[in-house]
Amino acid sequence: DAGVIQSPRHEVTEMGQEVTLRCKPISGHNSLFWYRQTMMRGLELLIYFNNNVPIDDSGMPEDRFSAKMPNASFSTLKIQPSEPRDSAVYFCASSTQGAGELFFGEGSRLTVL
Amino acid sequence: GENVEQHPSTLSVQEGDSAVIKCTYSDSASNYFPWYKQELGKRPQLIIDIRSNVGEKKDQRIAVTLNKTAKHFSLHITETQPEDSAVYFCAAYSGGYQKVTFGTGTKLQVIP
Numbered sequence: 001d002a003g004v005i006q007s008p009r010h011e012v013t014e015m016g017q018e019v020t021l022r023c024k025p026i027s028g029h030n031s032l033f034w035y036r037q038t039m040m041r042g043l044e045l046l047i048y049f050n051n052n053v054p055i056d057d058s059g060m061p062e063d064r065f066s067a068k069m070p071n072a073s074f075s076t077l078k079i080q081p082s083e084p085r086d087s088a089v090y091f092c093a094s095s096t097q098g099a100g101e102l103f104f105g106e107g108s109r110l111t112v113l
Numbered sequence: 114g115e116n117v118e119q120h121p122s123t124l125s126v127q128e129g130d131s132a133v134i135k136c137t138y139s140d141s142a143s144n145y146f147p148w149y150k151q152e153l154g155k156r157p158q159l160i161i162d163i164r165s166n167v168g169e170k171k172d173q174r175i176a177v178t179l180n181k182t183a184k185h186f187s188l189h190i191t192e193t194q195p196e197d198s199a200v201y202f203c204a205a206y207s208g209g210y211q212k213v214t215f216g217t218g219t220k221l222q223v224i225p
Contacts, residue, residue, distance in 0.1 A: 033213070043157070043202060043215040056212060058114075091156065100145050100206065102213065104156040 006092050006105035014113050018080040021108045024073055025094030033102065034067055034077050035091040043091075049075065050097060082112045115140040115207045119216030126193050127224050134219045136203035137185040145206035146179060146186045151218075152199045160201075161188070193223045 005024040013019055025032050033048040047057040049069045057067070064083070069075040079086055089109050093102040116139040126132050138146075147162035163170045163177045163186065170177050174193075179186040190197055203216040 042217045045213065045215075048212070100147060100162060101159045102147075102149075102157075104158070106156050 004092055004094050004103050004105035006090075006108050008108055009106060010109045010111075012111045012113065013082055015083055016081045017112075018078065019082045019086075019110060019112075021077045021090050021092075021110070023075045023077070023092030023105060025075070025092070026103055027073070029094035029096050029103070030072070031095045031097050032069060032075050033093040033095075034075070035093065035104075037089045037091060037107070038087075046077070079110075082110075084112045086110060087112050115143060115205055115212070115214040117203060117205050117214045117216045119203050119219060121219060122217065123220045123222070125222045125224060128193060128195060130193055132190045132193055132197070132221055132223075134188045134201055134203070134221070135185060136187070136205075136216050137183075138205040138214075139184065140205065140207045141181075141184065143205040143207040146177070147204050147206075148177060148188050149202045149204065149215075150199045151202065157202060190221075193221075195223050195225050197221060198223045 007022045031050050034046040036044045046059045047067045048055055052069045065079055067077045089107045091104050091107045093104045095102050119136045144165040148160050149157035150160045151157040161172050161175050161177050163179050174191045176189045200218045200220050202218050204213050206213055
């Protein structure tokens with residue numbers, strides 16, 4: 001398996017633009033997590049899905065952030081409109097419920113100017 | 114919800130010495146405690162984990178201990194090597210859907 005695949009790896013955009021980050025989890029994994037990593041706040045859980053259903057989105061900063069998982073092999077995290085303070089590395093991770101280990105993608109580095 | 118505190122935030126050791134990183138958690142229902150290593154510019158990767166029915170686990174130079182009563186767990190790295198330099202994160206799992214809360218990370222520098 002190729003592991004968790006994220007795209008784009010790098011994104012530079014201007015304030016106010018819409019940003020869409022994509023994630024393909026490992027086949028057979030039924031839990032998917034979106035994390036944001038910054039120097040100041042570390043690894044923050046934004047939202048997680050189980051069997052494509054959002055279970056907890058309490059970490060989503062505000063209404064500008066939304067996430068979807070239309071099927072078992074694809075998820076998106078959207079920021080609209082983006083702001084400079086959204087600049088961070090966004091990680092997607094997947095796991096098998098009950099197994100424990102999170103498998104992270106390589107991350108999407110977002111810079112909002 | 115769960116709160117995980119991690120100390121120290123930075124740690125420098127001489128090559129060959131031991132390193133210890135400590136974490137505390139708040140939710141007594143948490144039952145799984147992994148440790149992740151993140152090298153510069155890379156993704157976090159699991160290095161060792163422990164479940165709440167075990168007090169200690171060892172894998173070569175790495176060991177983790179868990180004290181459920183005190184709600185703390187620790188990572189021990191012996192005979193440190195320069196390639197151990199990285200940021201280490203502890204985490205605690207609670208809830209049936211594996212809600213994972215990470216500690217704030219420890220930047221370990223091993224000085225050759």
